[in-house]
Amino acid sequence: MTTTAPEVTKTAPAKDGPRRAGGRGVMGSTGLYLATGFAALLFLIPFYVLIRNALATDAEITGEDWTLFPTDIQWGNFTEPFDDPTVDFGQSMLNSLVVGVLHTVGVLLVCSLAGYGLARIPYRHANKVFYAVLFTLMVPTAVTFVPGFVLVSSLGWIDSYRGLIIPGLFSGFTCFLFRQYFLGFPKELEEAARVDGLGYWGAYWRVVVPNSMNFFAAIATITFINGWNSFLWPLVIGQDPSAWTVQVALSSYMTNQTVNYHLIFMATAISILPLLLVFLFLQRWLVQGIAQTGIKG
Numbered sequence: 001m002t003t004t005a006p007e008v009t010k011t012a013p014a015k016d017g018p019r020r021a022g023g024r025g026v027m028g029s030t031g032l033y034l035a036t037g038f039a040a041l042l043f044l045i046p047f048y049v050l051i052r053n054a055l056a057t058d059a060e061i062t063g064e065d066w067t068l069f070p071t072d073i074q075w076g077n078f079t080e081p082f083d084d085p086t087v088d089f090g091q092s093m094l095n096s097l098v099v100g101v102l103h104t105v106g107v108l109l110v111c112s113l114a115g116y117g118l119a120r121i122p123y124r125h126a127n128k129v130f131y132a133v134l135f136t137l138m139v140p141t142a143v144t145f146v147p148g149f150v151l152v153s154s155l156g157w158i159d160s161y162r163g164l165i166i167p168g169l170f171s172g173f174t175c176f177l178f179r180q181y182f183l184g185f186p187k188e189l190e191e192a193a194r195v196d197g198l199g200y201w202g203a204y205w206r207v208v209v210p211n212s213m214n215f216f217a218a219i220a221t222i223t224f225i226n227g228w229n230s231f232l233w234p235l236v237i238g239q240d241p242s243a244w245t246v247q248v249a250l251s252s253y254m255t256n257q258t259v260n261y262h263l264i265f266m267a268t269a270i271s272i273l274p275l276l277l278v279f280l281f282l283q284r285w286l287v288q289g290i291a292q293t294g295i296k297g
Contacts, residue, residue, distance in 0.1 A: 092249035115178025217285030
């Protein structure tokens with residue numbers, strides 16, 4: 001007795017299905033690239049205007065006829081900020097670099113330790129301390145500005161790095177961010193460290209910090225940019241021109257009598273170079289720190 005295998009009929013896939021899906025994918029990707037390119041162009045326009053005016057003369061900057069590029073590029077404008085006898089622009093750049101780096105390192109150390117202590121160390125008054133930290137966020141900066149200046153002046157820190165850096169080492173908002181981050185940090189890693197005999201400091205330094213570099217890099221980038229762009233406090237503390245930061249030096253190019261436009265644009269272009277370098281160097285860690293908690297797997 002012979003049996004005949006049943007015939008299997010194959011249904012041909014729809015001809016237009018994959019093509020239409022692929023077409024929608026291509027159209028979606030094209031639209032996304034166009035939107036991203038347009039947004040990038042909008043963000044690059046201020047940089048173009050900055051570089052264009054930095055290489056132009058004051059007559060071309062303030063003239064009625066706008067040209068895409070200066071008719072006569074002034075390459076000598078690059079050295080003019082450093083040759084100005086009235087402002088030591090190089091010293092102001094150095095001051096901003098020292099203040100920005102030390103301020104960033106200090107804020108990361110102080111605020112991360114405070115946040116870790118509030119998140120991990122058991123203490124019956126921990127919530128009260130945390131609420132006190134949150135209360136500092138509600139106090140306007142203008143209220144504490146004058147008392148802070150009086151305190152710094154009484155300590156003799158005027159025209160010094162101590163007066164520029166130490167008063168801003170603690171940030172209530174940064175402490176809050178670190179506490180919230182450490183609350184989500186896996187406790188299993190710290191418990192394994194304590195099994196090996198490490199205390200809170202050892203677990204923080206050897207386990208928590210190495211596994212949180214993305215978050216630390218994100219906070220460091222934001223803190224450095226804020227420290228570099230700070231103007232009012234350095235203006236009051238740095239009364240001597242040798243203690244000026246770059247933002248205070250830039251403001252000196254614009255007075256009631258004269259405004260040197262091309263010098264302002266060129267000095268501004270030079271002053272943002274460290275920020276661009278920091279952002280490009282920490283970009284990968286910055287994006288990962290914002291997108292995730294810092295722990296992989």
